[in-house]
Amino acid sequence: MINVEIDGKHVEIEAGRSVIEAAQRAGIYIPHFCYHKKLSIAASCRMCLVQVEKVPKPVPACATTVSEGMKVFTASEMAVKAQQGVMEFLLVNHPLDCPVCDQGGECQLQDIAVGYGTGASRYREEKRVVLHKNIGPLVSTEEMSRCINCTRCVRFCQEIAGQMEMGQAFRGEHAEIMSFVGKTVDSELSGNIIDLCPVGALTSRPFRYSARSWELSQRKSVSPHDGLGTNLSVHTKDNRVMRVLPVENEDINECWLSDKERFSYEGLNSAERLTKPMIKQEGKWNEVEWPVALEYVANAVSQVANCAGNSEVGALATPHSTLEELYLLQKLARGLGSNNVDFRLRQSDFSADGKQAGAPWLGMAVADLSKADRLLIAGSFLRKDHPLLAQRIRQAARKGAQVNIVHSVDDDLLMKVANKAVVAPDAMANMLAQILKALAAEKKMAADVSLKEIEAGSTAVAIARSLAGGERVAVLLGNFAQQHPQAAQLQLLAQNIAALCGGKSGFLGEAANSVGGYLANAAPGAGGMNAAAMLAAPRKAYILLHAEPELDCANSQQALSAMYAADLVVALSAYKHHAVDYANVLLPVAPFTETSGTFVSTEGRVQSFKGAVKPLGEARPAWKVLRVLGNLLNVAGFDYDSSEAVRDEALGGKDVLSCLNNTLQGEAIRITPASTGGLQRVAEVPIYSADAIARRAPALQKTRDAATPVAAMHAAELKKIGVSPGEKVKVSQGENTVLMVAAADSGLPAGVARVAAGHAVTAGLGAMFGNVTVERA
Amino acid sequence: MLSDQVQEKINRELKKYPADQKQSAVMSALRFVQEEKGWISSDDMCDVAAYLGMPQMAVYEVATFYHMYNLKPMGKHTLTICTNLSCTLCGALDTVKYIESKLGIGIGEVTPDGKFGLREAECMGACIDAPLLAVSNNRLCGRMTPEKIDQLLAELDKS
Numbered sequence: 053m054i055n056v057e058i059d060g061k062h063v064e065i066e067a068g069r070s071v072i073e074a075a076q077r078a079g080i081y082i083p084h085f086c087y088h089k090k091l092s093i094a095a096s097c098r099m100c101l102v103q104v105e106k107v108p109k110p111v112p113a114c115a116t117t118v119s120e121g122m123k124v125f126t127a128s129e130m131a132v133k134a135q136q137g138v139m140e141f142l143l144v145n146h147p148l149d150c151p152v153c154d155q156g157g158e159c160q161l162q163d164i165a166v167g168y169g170t171g172a173s174r175y176r177e178e179k180r181v182v183l184h185k186n187i188g189p190l191v192s193t194e195e196m197s198r199c200i201n202c203t204r205c206v207r208f209c210q211e212i213a214g215q216m217e218m219g220q221a222f223r224g225e226h227a228e229i230m231s232f233v234g235k236t237v238d239s240e241l242s243g244n245i246i247d248l249c250p251v252g253a254l255t256s257r258p259f260r261y262s263a264r265s266w267e268l269s270q271r272k273s274v275s276p277h278d279g280l281g282t283n284l285s286v287h288t289k290d291n292r293v294m295r296v297l298p299v300e301n302e303d304i305n306e307c308w309l310s311d312k313e314r315f316s317y318e319g320l321n322s323a324e325r326l327t328k329p330m331i332k333q334e335g336k337w338n339e340v341e342w343p344v345a346l347e348y349v350a351n352a353v354s355q356v357a358n359c360a361g362n363s364e365v366g367a368l369a370t371p372h373s374t375l376e377e378l379y380l381l382q383k384l385a386r387g388l389g390s391n392n393v394d395f396r397l398r399q400s401d402f403s404a405d406g407k408q409a410g411a412p413w414l415g416m417a418v419a420d421l422s423k424a425d426r427l428l429i430a431g432s433f434l435r436k437d438h439p440l441l442a443q444r445i446r447q448a449a450r451k452g453a454q455v456n457i458v459h460s461v462d463d464d465l466l467m468k469v470a471n472k473a474v475v476a477p478d479a480m481a482n483m484l485a486q487i488l489k490a491l492a493a494e495k496k497m498a499a500d501v502s503l504k505e506i507e508a509g510s511t512a513v514a515i516a517r518s519l520a521g522g523e524r525v526a527v528l529l530g531n532f533a534q535q536h537p538q539a540a541q542l543q544l545l546a547q548n549i550a551a552l553c554g555g556k557s558g559f560l561g562e563a564a565n566s567v568g569g570y571l572a573n574a575a576p577g578a579g580g581m582n583a584a585a586m587l588a589a590p591r592k593a594y595i596l597l598h599a600e601p602e603l604d605c606a607n608s609q610q611a612l613s614a615m616y617a618a619d620l621v622v623a624l625s626a627y628k629h630h631a632v633d634y635a636n637v638l639l640p641v642a643p644f645t646e647t648s649g650t651f652v653s654t655e656g657r658v659q660s661f662k663g664a665v666k667p668l669g670e671a672r673p674a675w676k677v678l679r680v681l682g683n684l685l686n687v688a689g690f691d692y693d694s695s696e697a698v699r700d701e702a703l704g705g706k707d708v709l710s711c712l713n714n715t716l717q718g719e720a721i722r723i724t725p726a727s728t729g730g731l732q733r734v735a736e737v738p739i740y741s742a743d744a745i746a747r748r749a750p751a752l753q754k755t756r757d758a759a760t761p762v763a764a765m766h767a768a769e770l771k772k773i774g775v776s777p778g779e780k781v782k783v784s785q786g787e788n789t790v791l792m793v794a795a796a797d798s799g800l801p802a803g804v805a806r807v808a809a810g811h812a813v814t815a816g817l818g819a820m821f822g823n824v825t826v827e828r829a
Numbered sequence: 830m831l832s833d834q835v836q837e838k839i840n841r842e843l844k845k846y847p848a849d850q851k852q853s854a855v856m857s858a859l860r861f862v863q864e865e866k867g868w869i870s871s872d873d874m875c876d877v878a879a880y881l882g883m884p885q886m887a888v889y890e891v892a893t894f895y896h897m898y899n900l901k902p903m904g905k906h907t908l909t910i911c912t913n914l915s916c917t918l919c920g921a922l923d924t925v926k927y928i929e930s931k932l933g934i935g936i937g938e939v940t941p942d943g944k945f946g947l948r949e950a951e952c953m954g955a956c957i958d959a960p961l962l963a964v965s966n967n968r969l970c971g972r973m974t975p976e977k978i979d980q981l982l983a984e985l986d987k988s
Contacts, residue, residue: 216886232871
């Protein structure tokens, strides 16, 4: 520890820290622009100049490390003169357009100019002009003249997002922050540069000129998208969500937001919002009042249950629903005598049901990922499915953690990958088995007898060596592994691999309530049908909660035909979606900003939130709708007066962490031979198609990540069928066929076609896994 | 695509640096491209970036930072005139004016026949010979008078 004195205050701080950190600890503010605690030190703005005893000139506090007995003066004559001088220089070229600047009112430059500048400028000459560039639909660079060249955005892209998409071109007075000629900034974390920009040079394009910061009310909320449980600040004006910013939480999202979390709010105000209950009568949709709609639903559902049998009712919810909604949905279904309820819509292997020792989860705290020194990530489109977890792992990799990948695609993770095994989906379990066997050899332990036939290849051995050398090993299964037809086997293998190296295994939760759904008991349990079974053997009646079956389910065509075949489909949805074609009743329910609720994140963190705005039109929180339905159907125990009461009953006072367990009991490793050939489908869910809200956010839909999915194959595979990239192809799965554009992807293994799911273009296809054929259209 | 000659030159340059720091060769690589083509297009920058395994933006930063790289065609012979203090005190602005009238182009422009390009530069570090002029970045001419300029232009015109 080192002792320093700042403005007469004594501070004790670790060696190697900077003066600005020491000052922060002492509660003394030093003005700064380029310094940011999460980024490297640039010392380019010079705003943090301070006086240090025995140093003849002012020094930048961000780039000066503390030394024993150092005396720092932040408000001495020398420091103040330096700060005023720097401020005057920074304002030389800065336009005086605060009244029309989106940053006005929340601008660091404004604040610091008032606090540390002089009243007026002596500069009378012409100011320089920097022309705007188009860097994509999310971030506006319309007023680059405001830039003070602090390079925070440049460092963010390099260090946090992992790709140098922005830079400082030209030099001296002509220096400009820009992206490479004509290129857009395509990072899935790009929106953070808006927050980082201390002036109004980089602003939010969707939010532009729609409100002033002081007109907005701020409400805390939780992200409904991936399983991380990102803390949000929802900014509203006139009962409308205007923008979403991060709430800092070092254990979860740090100070970042992914673009999906930041910009999907636009979908909340979509024209597709359902605002009135609707009933289809004689093929025509009629808007009705709530009591009429609910009465109709209660009658129709009980009629199916009574006439066709209780088990003819199926309830499907997305894992993006709140804990309260999921709990009441399953309670309602079970009250009707049906155990057919599920929230794992994209899962295809349910053989682990009944064998799980607890709810599957991350297996560790999110913050532990930063401390892991060896990671094995299997079956994850990491950057797109979990942008901020990927960021966290990227930082671990920068600090020396070895990241090993097993996957069916070779997407650039923008981090150093120690080893990677890119194999076809049906070879994934085999690859993990190879790693397990090699690891046993590495650890000089006997391998499981079932692995007798397995021979570990060189990649598996390299991965096993890497894992064996670690002290804090994490084995993580991504969305692809969870949706895999051998998901239980993958889970078991991951569990064994982690056990052998004394590490932890877990799942990267697909959605906000992938853990919460289990806690709410929204999985079928004994005697019930799971999501896949309910659609494979169509039910007479379905209750859909937030779900759009052809986009949210593992097998879109199967799901859709089950909907068309049903006598009754009740869709509780925030949006008018494809259900208008097959549903009988549409009930407008509130998205996450318009209801109170709870998400249980992938690390088991229970986070409740309140509604930020009133429900749009006549939409109502789904938990209230389900409560009334419960009452109308005379199901006992539906007398809640608040969502908190529902939550407390759902969690039953249990310690949530004790309910989480990734151990599979009574399941043995079974090695199945690889497929007999054919082209296997690899289906990712595109980042901005993963949930109903993001699908309807216009700005996100204009990004490169939302480009129309293509049918990608290795160039050699394309050659085999005589198709060149860019040509139209017919992709078929069983009887289902869609037209797509072919693309070459040299990162794909042989025998694989990458055809995204969850998108309108491919909704005409079947299961996310399995064989497809691709031929010239 | 970078030509074989340029690739060969870059490979020779790469031997000077550790294998994991290929981007150290970026300045030489850009110079080789310019020597071959007379200027560096953004496509060329992408090629250099791919060849050295570095971000395109990082190449762009280097290419725009140094004046000696031409980001657009600058003629067969690029005349670069220093207009910093020493040269200006010794009449650099008259030199500029004379060359401009002789060639009929301004700073940053190229003659219609593509023979001459004109640009100004910062100090070249040889103020003793002010006013200075550099031909295509590799020939420094000092104490430029109208006579010497006429001579130089006539000589270059023939080559």
